[in-house]
Amino acid sequence: MAKLKTLSTDEHYHLRESGLADETVWGPKKEHPLYKLVTNFKSEVKTYYYWGQECRCCYCSSELPKHGRSFDAEHILDKSTYRQFMFDLNNFGVACPVCNTHKSKKNVLTSGYNAGLAALPTDPGDYLIVHPHLDEWSHYLMVDGDGLIKSIKPDGKGKDTIDICGIEAVNFTKLAVKFSLEHREDAYKLMCHLVTKKPSKKKTAELFLLLDRLAENTPQAQAAVRGLRDLLTP
Numbered sequence: 001m002a003k004l005k006t007l008s009t010d011e012h013y014h015l016r017e018s019g020l021a022d023e024t025v026w027g028p029k030k031e032h033p034l035y036k037l038v039t040n041f042k043s044e045v046k047t048y049y050y051w052g053q054e055c056r057c058c059y060c061s062s063e064l065p066k067h068g069r070s071f072d073a074e075h076i077l078d079k080s081t082y083r084q085f086m087f088d089l090n091n092f093g094v095a096c097p098v099c100n101t102h103k104s105k106k107n108v109l110t111s112g113y114n115a116g117l118a119a120l121p122t123d124p125g126d127y128l129i130v131h132p133h134l135d136e137w138s139h140y141l142m143v144d145g146d147g148l149i150k151s152i153k154p155d156g157k158g159k160d161t162i163d164i165c166g167i168e169a170v171n172f173t174k175l176a177v178k179f180s181l182e183h184r185e186d187a188y189k190l191m192c193h194l195v196t197k198k199p200s201k202k203k204t205a206e207l208f209l210l211l212d213r214l215a216e217n218t219p220q221a222q223a224a225v226r227g228l229r230d231l232l233t234p
């Protein structure tokens with residue numbers, strides 16, 4: 001994104017300076033003097049990247065409904081650690097709330113946290129995750145026949161994007177609907193627990209037994225559990 005339409009160069013400069021001085025400027029209350037400028041900025045950035053990303057989340061590629069609340073203006077380098085880029089037009093994409101929340105303030109740079117960074121890194125190799133502007137999503141990630149997002153290679157950017165952005169949680173909603181309606185919420189929680197809590201071998205086996213029970217009499221769900229078992233218990 002090269003420039004803004006609703007803010008002058010001076011206003012944009014003012015926002016950058018204000019962001020650098022005060023982290024809370026990103027979410028100002030209505031009575032805050034910068035409220036209007038920040039609101040216009042967010043709206044413009046969200047609209048630009050929504051269409052630029054073809055209405056999809058920049059990390060998990062889920063379709064985003066055309067409604068301001070259904071997706072977030074995503075700071076690629078998080079706005080708390082890197083206040084200097086809080087209003088940098090090239091530090092944005094749009095992301096679904098799942099990816100945006102999971103990613104939060106996690107480090108996404110191959111060099112590690114570097115709060116004092118003077119300029120936005122522009123080499124794809126500088127980023128651990130698939131970068132919305134510097135990388136081609138399909139070079140690292142894919143959607144399989146079940147609609148699940150998978151890394152093309154077992155490690156590297158695709159895998160790191162899945163881990164850092166919590167994309168398995170997106171996948172699990174798709175797997176959970178393969179269970180009977182009464183078991184979907186429980187199955188979803190068990191699957192999330194298996195991946196996020198990294199339980200012991202014994203606990204993992206117990207959780208899979210519970211999943212097996214929820215999948216009983218539902219062949220689609222049994223296949224989903226088999227796939228997950230292959231993935232998590234090599």
Ligand SMILES: [Zn+2]
Binds near residue numbers: 058059095100
């Ligand atoms: Zn997403």
